[in-house]
Amino acid sequence: MDPKQENHILPKDIIEKLFPYELPTPEELEKKYPPRYLQEGAMVTRVGPSPTGLMHIGGVYSALISERLAHQTKGVFYLRIEDTDELRSKAETTEVIVKALDHFDIPTDEGMTISGEEKGKYGPYTQSARKDIYRSMVRSLVEKGKAYPCFCTGEETKAMGEEQMKQGLRPGYYGKWAKWRDAAPGDVSKELEKGTPFVIRLRSEGNFENKIKVHDLLKGDLELSENDIDKKILTASSGLPTYHLAHAVDDHFMGTTDVIRGDEWVSSVPLHLQLFDAFGWKAPRYGHLAPIQKMDGGSKRKISKRKDPEANAMLYKDQGYPPEAVVEYLLNLANSAFEDWRKANPKKDNREFELTLKGLSKSNGPLFDFVKLNDISKDIVSRMSADEIYEKSMVWAKEYDPKLAEEMEKNSDYTKSIFNIERMGEARGRKDIGKWADMDSEIGYFFDPLFDEKKPAVALSSYGVAKEERESIVGDFLETYNENDTKDEWFEKIKDIARKFGYAEGAKQYKLEPEKYKGQVGDVAKIFRVLLTGKTNTPDLYSIMKVMGKERVVRRLKDCDSV
RNA sequence: GGCCCUAUCGUCUAACGGUUAGGACGGAAGCUUUUCAAGCUUUAAAUCAGGGUUCGAUUCCCUGUAGGGUCACCA
Numbered sequence: 306m307d308p309k310q311e312n313h314i315l316p317k318d319i320i321e322k323l324f325p326y327e328l329p330t331p332e333e334l335e336k337k338y339p340p341r342y343l344q345e346g347a348m349v350t351r352v353g354p355s356p357t358g359l360m361h362i363g364g365v366y367s368a369l370i371s372e373r374l375a376h377q378t379k380g381v382f383y384l385r386i387e388d389t390d391e392l393r394s395k396a397e398t399t400e401v402i403v404k405a406l407d408h409f410d411i412p413t414d415e416g417m418t419i420s421g422e423e424k425g426k427y428g429p430y431t432q433s434a435r436k437d438i439y440r441s442m443v444r445s446l447v448e449k450g451k452a453y454p455c456f457c458t459g460e461e462t463k464a465m466g467e468e469q470m471k472q473g474l475r476p477g478y479y480g481k482w483a484k485w486r487d488a489a490p491g492d493v494s495k496e497l498e499k500g501t502p503f504v505i506r507l508r509s510e511g512n513f514e515n516k517i518k519v520h521d522l523l524k525g526d527l528e529l530s531e532n533d534i535d536k537k538i539l540t541a542s543s544g545l546p547t548y549h550l551a552h553a554v555d556d557h558f559m560g561t562t563d564v565i566r567g568d569e570w571v572s573s574v575p576l577h578l579q580l581f582d583a584f585g586w587k588a589p590r591y592g593h594l595a596p597i598q599k600m601d602g603g604s605k606r607k608i609s610k611r612k613d614p615e616a617n618a619m620l621y622k623d624q625g626y627p628p629e630a631v632v633e634y635l636l637n638l639a640n641s642a643f644e645d646w647r648k649a650n651p652k653k654d655n656r657e658f659e660l661t662l663k664g665l666s667k668s669n670g671p672l673f674d675f676v677k678l679n680d681i682s683k684d685i686v687s688r689m690s691a692d693e694i695y696e697k698s699m700v701w702a703k704e705y706d707p708k709l710a711e712e713m714e715k716n717s718d719y720t721k722s723i724f725n726i727e728r729m730g731e732a733r734g735r736k737d738i739g740k741w742a743d744m745d746s747e748i749g750y751f752f753d754p755l756f757d758e759k760k761p762a763v764a765l766s767s768y769g770v771a772k773e774e775r776e777s778i779v780g781d782f783l784e785t786y787n788e789n790d791t792k793d794e795w796f797e798k799i800k801d802i803a804r805k806f807g808y809a810e811g812a813k814q815y816k817l818e819p820e821k822y823k824g825q826v827g828d829v830a831k832i833f834r835v836l837l838t839g840k841t842n843t844p845d846l847y848s849i850m851k852v853m854g855k856e857r858v859v860r861r862l863k864d865c866d867s868v
Numbered sequence: 869g870g871c872c873c874u875a876u877c878g879u880c881u882a883a884c885g886g887u888u889a890g891g892a893c894g895g896a897a898g899c900u901u902u903u904c905a906a907g908c909u910u911u912a913a914a915u916c917a918g919g920g921u922u923c924g925a926u927u928c929c930c931u932g933u934a935g936g937g938u939c940a941c942c943a
Binding site: 353354355357387389390392393394459462463465466467470473474475476477513524527528529530534547548551567568569570571572573593595596598600604605606607637638641642644645648666667668669670671672674676677679680681683687727733734735736737792793796799800803810811812825826827828829830831833834840841842843844845846847 | 869880881893894903905935936938942943
């Protein structure tokens, strides 16, 4: 042992008082959590959210990347609940996290499950249940003189930081500011006697002037200063570790090989390396992800749990985005080659896309783009069958739009034929529904009770046609309307009406000689469309009439008198 | 403010030091037996600025500028 360090080792009896617990020894822990036997190249990754009641979309993003990397290499992906913040953690909200991962189909091999039980041999997977492990490891550090107790109060350290700032110094517990670093054992005893609360700090041997080279999986080679701050690693009274210690201890005993985490940890890497080194462990590889950002006023900023609803992963469920749409959007952010892959393999499961470390984009923080998400989502829905849409949207509607769900359920065959419009026999359907929350506006009018609610909107729609003319047009149509007409026959009748009332029978003729006509056949069709649906943009009108059935069509058209 | 990282169309991003700087979303235009959507065709749109190094720089170096991160607690 380094003789210099030996001088700082506290007497045994003091260490006993520091840790008056029955604790496992590090050797016992090593035995209990042996190395994992995995094939060469297998990655062990994890996601470590804190249970604050919300799952952040960024958490889903890093979980997704971690999960894909692990499973593509036949490794292990696990969930660890990081609830070491007593004030903010709410135990019951672990469920939120588990459900979110389940919703986005990000399967975990170990950790808390949806049934509320833990699986895996490296548990417990909740940090608050691992206090003895942290205490044991911190004690071993103290025994080696690599950590020590500090009795400063929060106010004291705060005041110290302010003083340092005032003097233009780097704030932090280091150098001569590290009051308890070399305290005499007697002073320590005295405080212990008094029962002064204390924390354990790492005795840093680093020098801020020294640079270390770190290879980041995502950012490449980085040059960082050594850590010289005696960081707090354990709150003695609660036995709870700080993130830093918990990270080192847990990721070591749980066998993590690759840590994918947020950007905000980059500057802590030297500390973490120091910690692994102090324990004599091999550090994992690190990959730091830039945060997803949004535009706020004129500048970019990280999307925040508190201010931005879109930060909440469950928002996307509430809105009825198919989970795979969100996943594919995130995959695309992670690696833009995904887009090309998807184009080349429209039908494949996105799991077949290989997310390589090399391909991960070195983004500096992408802006969340809802327009793009919508496009991806519409594409995914357009590839679903009518039955699939029915099933999935039903699950959503039951929770979020009971009225719509009721109608859909009562009229299931009718609803499916609605979804089949411009979908039957096509490779892909209309690209109009992006999220289930769109359903009410996109197809709600098919159901009489929902259509009735929209009537005021129908009345407001401008037809561009005088009421009398509109009524004669509708009257003419009803005289010859036969619901068994083929599309061509049906369209001929519409054209007849158009001609009769002075409209061009096609857009082309109208464009050639606009002065000769009142409008074109599309304007005539629009009258029927608005009367039937309350909208100016809908799927193919002929199909709509077919699906609605004669009775409903006639009723709604006749209704035009009252509109 | 110190330190670290980053800088390509509006957005997400490609491009061994040699490309007409590519793609996607969005925009615009056109085509299509009715609207809307899709589809197809076309199109506008970018290397932050200034200095180097080099035959040649989006790419390497320096400076500036801008953005992000971090520096008390929390994770």
